[in-house]
Amino acid sequence: MGIDSLPLSGIRVIELAQWVFVPSASAILAELGADVVRIEHPTQGDPYRALATSGYGNSGRSMSIRSAQVNRGKRSIGIDLSIPEGKALAHRLIASADVFMTSFRAGALERLNLTQAEVEALNPGIVYARGDAFGPLGPDSAAPGYDITAFWARGGIGALVTDPESARIAKQPPSFGDRIASLGLAAGILGALVGKVRTGRGGEVSSSLMAAAAWVGASDMLTGEAPKEAARPTVPATPLTTSYRCSDGRHLMINLMQSERYWSDFCKAIGAEELTVDPRFLDFAARAGHPDELHAEIAGRIGAAPLSRWREVFADFDGPWAPVQTVHEAAQDPQVRANAFLLAVDDGSGEELVRAPFTVGEVPQSLPRAHELGEDTEVVLLEFGVAWEEIEDLKAHGAVT
Template structure:
């Protein structure tokens, strides 16, 4: 793979997933990322022991690995003048400064735009926030389950009255990872703009804004029709070939054949009911829509007669669009995932093997190679030496708690 970000240095002062995962993507694509961590505890993610429904393994902190792969780590006390001076010296040699600190914290630590650009006017300054840089909630922290999921309308769009509850996000860091991809794209655009014009931009991405973009089509329809977006009732399928069907062994098949009239005859062949293709009730798209209840009932009955593996065989040559509803273990060994390098094999510093999802953008027809996340302050001495500090100075800074 071409390392399209090679030669770019990113200085990160951020924790958790949303913002760090953005520079992790850029590291996969060749950027050098220096991660500044709290001088004593490191990134707060290092202490997270559970993802809500599953414990994080002690020997492989995959949540940390996902959002910090390929970086170098330096523990630094940014509340001290000497710690900030070291940060400023790193900023002077960096292309991008990336942070998720709130406005009041950025001001307190003196890592706001003006403070950083005083040491490097050409640096691209990137802020990842919960609700945006302006407005009454600009200085309030958030998580993807709140700003992206609940506040942006995604949870509401999935909530059905019969559930009696609001669905939770499907995975830890779900909105964070989507938002990180958005930040990474913004950084690449800002770098291109600076290359062409010499002007360094300020880049802002929020979880709320990312959630609104993900809901963009529903939002547009909602506003033009002057009604809130709500999910369709469970049995409101107007097109019998758009929906999910249960197999004999309790698995689900998902179909999205938008041209029902075109795909109905071949579907009838697949289920072994060719006579339904010429049934007047299902003669064309309009007839299928008008008689969707009957068509759906026939399909449900048919799919319940065979197992998933039997349907895989029967659907292999089906011209319509379909997929098996898979879990995370299944998709990891999906032939398409394997063939395209969508799952990467790694090892921790201790040599423990694990796997992660690859960066979703490939350059020159090869998946990006992923490297493990750093241990806390793993590269501290190395980075300080690159700044020209001799060992006696480094030891003195360690003793006084300025560096880890």
């Protein structure tokens, strides 16, 4: 099939995003024929381009195979958004697009004049799509997070696959939550594009890593029963991208891939400021050379207090971390409730279901009930132009019931 015959041929997408989640969603659109243009910093690029493994360094202009996977079929343009001319150029590109996609946090979008209201003022018919860690509402809507913290840890998925007696939460497959969440974001965008054809207005699409965790963990989240058996971790993680056991047997997860940025504040938070001057841990290279010693130092501090204490301590820490929750705890998490990832069924039964991991427009108030097998067969067939006589014949032959 040629590019001109693909379903999204002629759709223009401007992407301002990094890492895996949102770029994976736009990769889906590109495969469907959309012209996806990535805005990247002209010298630093997307940090994911040269990522070798979690916790290790990057160089912006090289390209890893993982980055190639999530960015295939796109064009990249280097724009420095920190200067007025660069910002104005980005606004011009967005003004001619059908879709704007971003993973930037709310504060960054405000600084760039790229909030939903500002983008819609530039382009009233645009689809404004944003993927984040915890959802656009709730107390932690602006908090940082990767899939290992927002999806795997706080969303309850890591707990589902870890032996409760393990010293560490099972290692998440690379970008596991990112790719699952990307499907929800892409689906939301597709729905909004259909709506744009009908109404001329694009509107807002949002999706998050935590929404994806609720969707993936729905079976266990809704049953209220913990699994009897769970897989054990097999590959150790780096000391700054792993889980730690607290004094009460609970775990917390940290994900300080940009270790130089967070190292000093992290040491202060755990009451170990002396580690910042320890020759073994002075910088990234030194820490990489002493992983076992570093893990022991951090484990000793974390293991001296219960999870409730670390929730308090890390409340003001602006680095990616999360309490490791079961899916049942996640079901009652303020972020899950604030964003209505679980909703009541509209039949008055009091049951709740997990909604799709994206939001198009306003958050729904409830979910429709599940219909009985074959309940709507006749109505649907009639709506699609199948004559009643043919339906009877199909029934007679066992084709429909």
